[in-house]
Amino acid sequence: MAANITEVTEDYLQPIVEELQLELVDVEFVKEGKNWFLRVYVDKTEGIDIEECAVVSEKLSAILDENDPVDFPYFLEVSSPGAERPLKTKQAITKNIGKNVYVKLYEPIDNEKEYEGTLKAFEDDVLTLEVMVKARKKEVALPYEKIAKARLAVTFN
16 A cells, blocks of 8 residues: 555656655554555755745645545655665666665675675676675675665765
């Protein structure tokens, strides 16, 4: 059910984000406690402000009210993905080469399921990360199909 609602919402959002020259980062439909939340994350290169989120929310809300894909109460939230934005597509990964990322895998590679480091390359569906292992830099190759989750990772120097 949730997957279908997110897909339908993405379809409704596409013309909205194109019109406003924004990027649709993610849509999730989740239950927290006894409440359901339809969360939409949008962004643009120079960052998004609260007014732009409000415009997306108003336009999407009107479409959702008209088409009503959810037949029970829920909360609609539209916001920026934040500093640790998810990297849900191959395009998002490619766009963030050179940045620090966190990757969680479905199954271990070199006895590890989680990696954090600099995204060096993404070629032939393989991410190359430069990670620190005992004060030494090491490159690790992570096949795209083994990635459960990827996101930007904030570092503090």
